[in-house]
Amino acid sequence: xxxxxxxxxxxxxxxVLPITTIVILTGAGVSQESGLDxxxxxxxxxxxxxxxxxxxxxxxxxxxxxxxxxxxxxxxxLQQPDIQPNPAxxxxxxxxxxxxxxxxLVTQNVDDLHERAGTPRVIHMHGELLKARCEQCGLILPWxxxxxxxxxxxxxxxxxxxxxxxxxxxxxxxxxxxxxxxLARADLFVSIGTxxxxxxxxxxxxxxxxEAKVRCVELNLEPQSGSGQFxxxxxxxxxxxxxxxxxxxxxxxxPG
Ligand code: BJW
Numbered sequence: 127x128x129x130x131x132x133x134x135x136x137x138x139x140x141x142v143l144p145i146t147t148i149v150i151l152t153g154a155g156v157s158q159e160s161g162l163d164x165x166x167x168x169x170x171x172x173x174x175x176x177x178x179x180x181x182x183x184x185x186x187x188x189x190x191x192x193x194x195x196x197x198x199x200x201x202x203x204l205q206q207p208d209i210q211p212n213p214a215x216x217x218x219x220x221x222x223x224x225x226x227x228x229x230x231l232v233t234q235n236v237d238d239l240h241e242r243a244g245t246p247r248v249i250h251m252h253g254e255l256l257k258a259r260c261e262q263c264g265l266i267l268p269w270x271x272x273x274x275x276x277x278x279x280x281x282x283x284x285x286x287x288x289x290x291x292x293x294x295x296x297x298x299x300x301x302x303x304x305x306x307x308x309l310a311r312a313d314l315f316v317s318i319g320t321x322x323x324x325x326x327x328x329x330x331x332x333x334x335x336x337e338a339k340v341r342c343v344e345l346n347l348e349p350q351s352g353s354g355q356f357x358x359x360x361x362x363x364x365x366x367x368x369x370x371x372x373x374x375x376x377x378x379x380x381p382g
Contacts, residue, residue, distance in 0.1 A: 145341075146227035148375075149312040150218060151330055153234050155319020155347060159212045159365045160239055162204070166321050181294045190275050190286070197290040198272040201255050204237050205270065214318070214364035215243035217372040222247065224376055230308040234320060234327050236292050251299040251327065257291035260284070266291055299326060309334050316371075318345045319364050322352040331355045345371060 154164035164170045179185050179192065186193045203209065222229040222245050231248050233240055236255040240248045258269035263282035269291075277288040293299050309315070315334045322328045332355060334340040344356040345367050353359055360367045 145313040145375075147230070147308070147311045148221070148225065148227065148314045148316065149230045149232065149308050149330075149334075150221075151232050151234070151315070151317045151320060151327060152218070152240070153318065153320025153327075156214050156218075156233075156364050156368075157212075157235055157237050157239050158319070159214070159363060160237075161209050162237055162239075164319075164321075166323065177295065181292075182296055183294055184296075186289060186294070190289075193290075194273045194275065197255065197292070201270070201272070201290075204255055209237075209239075211239045211243035212365045214368040215239045215245070217369040219244035221372045221375065228311070230305075230312075232305055232308070232327075234324070249301050249305060251293070251301060251305060253290070253292035253300060255290065255292060258288045259291040260287050261289055262287040302326070305330075306333075310337075312337075312340050314341050314343065316343045316345065317356070318368060319347070322350050328352065343371075 154162070154170075158164050158167075165172045175196065179189070180196045218229075218231060218240065222231060231240060231245055232251055233248055234252045236250065236253050238254065238256055256268060256270060257266055258273055258277070259266045260279040260282060262279060262284045265279060265281040267280065269288075273288055273290065275286045278285050279288055309330060312334055315331060317331060320327065322331070331342050331344075331352065335342060335355060341358070342356045344350070344353055344359040345364065346353075346359070346361060347363060348361055349359065360371065
């Protein structure tokens with residue numbers, strides 16, 4: 127490791143760690159200030175609808191039209207002009223661009239706001255709303271309009287087998303081997319805007335803490351039930367606290 131290329135968390139007096147690999151986990155709180163609802167906050171998605179009717183494979187097979195309607199609405203909402211990346215997304219894009227080491231961005235979000243902010247490499251562990259997947263042949267393709275029970279797969283030409291490319295409860299999240307590889311390399315793990323209530327993502331902090339060298343930071347609007355697992359926490363809107371945190375990491379702000 128070349129010292130001039132090593133980053134530090136500048137304001138940790140007794141724990142100035144050499145950091146090369148940063149793993150970031152984002153959740154719905156990062157996109158909340160862009161106008162997208164979170165899931166479990168007051169007024170969140172799961173307070174308005176029953177997740178068991180909409181976000182499980184059983185629900186899809188029982189009533190695909192109802193599940194399509196739910197995701198069609200959210201897909202359309204995501205593409206409305208007022209939904210734009212906010213300063214939190216932009217800060218993470220800046221971090222991935224300017225950090226001399228590796229920044230692995232893992233998101234639980236199904237929106238495309240990290241990409242629109244200019245982050246080229248994003249791992250979408252719960253899938254992507256603007257894609258469809260064929261249950262028959264496995265094709266994954268961009269999908270911007272509504273899906274229906276008669277949508278036709280362009281590859282296998284079967285009808286009614288296309289579904290939103292998202293991960294429902296009881297399904298295995300995507301790209302877990304890549305994520306756990308990155309966690310094994312991590313020097314710093316940062317969890318942003320997630321309630322930490324959905325596994326396996328909720329277990330990442332415990333997983334990396336078993337590696338004593340990994341420093342764990344939580345950024346959220348307010349303390350969560352798992353906050354005690356983190357070495358450092360900062361609370362406030364992601365659009366404010368995340369740009370400041372990235373400034374500190376990139377050394378633009380001297381130790382306070
Ligand atoms: C701000 C802010 C601002 C707000 N600034 N912060 C018992 C029964 C059945 C299943 C289970 C069980 N126990 C465990 C399970 C497993 C289950 C699970 O965890 N369930 C729990 C609910 C208990 N998990 C699964 O089923 C997963 N699969 C699985 O485990 O497979 C088995 C397996 C694993 C590994 C290897 C092999 C096998 C799949 C989970 C799929 C989750 N899918 C969803 C829907 C995606 C599609 C869609 O969008 O509709 O993913 S659910 C929903 O929750 C979505 C999110 O990605 C996920 C996480 O939510 P998130 O992002 O944390 O949002 P919120 O709303 O919870 O929190 C928002 C946070 O933001 C809050 O903290 C706020 O404070 C904060 N905030 N404004 C900063 N401005």
